[in-house]
Amino acid sequence: MTSGRLKSFSIAAFSLFCVLISFTAKAGGGGEEGKKFDAGKAMLDHIADAHEFHFFSVGDFHATLPLPVILYSPQRGLDVFMSSNFHHGHDDYKGYRMVGHDIVAVNEAGVVDETVTVLDFSITKNVAQMILALVVLFFLLKAVANKYKTGQGVTSAPKGFQNAIEPVVMFVRDDIAKPNLHHKANRYLPYLLTLFFFILINNIFGLLPGAANVTGNIAFTLVLGLISLVVILFSTNKHFWGHVFWFPGVPVPVKILMLPVELMGVFTKPFALIVRLFANMTAGHIIILSFISLIFIFAEMSKVAGFGFAPLSIAFAVFIYVIEVLVAFIQAFIFTNLTAVFISQAIGDHHYEEDVHH
């Protein structure tokens, strides 16, 4: 326990250190040009997706890791090149220009061409990190699975990393799948396990210093929410739709009143999942960034105030960071658990229903 706490604390401290460096560089750079430090913009910049990994900038030097840009437009076809060709938005390349975080088409005169539709399938910061996290996840779990195949953990006690994965797998099986889905748990278990580990690994990777905010992105949570919706809809039966369209046990006017409410409920459930994960992960990042930003806001008033406030601000940020580590697990659990609950509602627990009607 103590070593685990120490580890997460040191990760938090290291991460903050890195964030701090990038901020210092930015604030310093901004100061030279006489610009004011805009905390809101800086924070949104940090949690937003980008076409490159930006670590820090000193003056005009930007330490970045360029990523491939994949563009498709019906008029121009497919274009694939590295994001470094944009030179951080200073240059146009192949008739495309980077405006903020978006890539738009420009014509030969150098004016933004609104008539060309650009579909951006780039391997952005989020995509790259997600793929990296998933590769790590896959090989980790594959290694554990291979260990099980050799008999380790079956006829003998589990060893090493098996002990880290096994309780989580058991938790998903015994505390999420089985209490909600009962005898149908095994059918949904691979999906629920994948969902849990998919969210968890990306939450954790998103907390690493300099890493992208993978799970705190509405597109990411939208994918998971839509998949949940599809799984829920495929699990529904006559019983469930009977409840939605003709609510049992109430007078006819109430039945008609209940219809839109119930029908909306089908879609609000996954929508709540989407917003919950997005808001929780984004909020965590924003709070940490806010505490760090406070240092620079104070520093703009006076250098002494900035240095004076720094220890307090960092202490708070570390505290929030440790909570975020907890939230990474909790949100993975909540998303998976609620998905299991919604699936069980779609299946309809007939035994329970019968008990209620009697």
Added chain:
Amino acid sequence: MGLLTPSLGYFVWALVAFIIVFLLLKKFAWKPILKSLNERETNISNAIASAEKVKAEMAQLQNENEALLAKAREERAQLLKEARDMKDKIINEAKEQAKLEANKVIAEAQAAIQAQKMAALTDVKNQVGKLVIEVSEKVLRQQLSGNGAQEAHIQGLVDTLKLN
């Protein structure tokens, strides 16, 4: 607001990534892991069940052993008792026999003694008779050496005979 509009590229990549990871993990991770965990759980529950069974069997065996032991003890006691009875009986019989034999021997001995005593007595009587006759002969020869004495004695004998 850019934060709340999902970007198409990320959406597509995330969807593709989730589906691929789901299929890969399902085949290479969850199947073996869940299978192993289930296997282990069945092994453990089987082991517990068989341990319980063995325990019950042991208890039954112990009961049986105790019953057997008790029975054996009883039998031993019975055997001992029978042996003791037998011993007493044999001893008593032997004693009876011995007494009878002894009585018989004693009786025979007494009879033999009696017979020998009688024989001895007869012998003594014969000897005494013989001795008396010899002495009487000697005495008579002495006394009847003269004619007169002979005649007197005969006379005497005749007298006694007449008396009878």
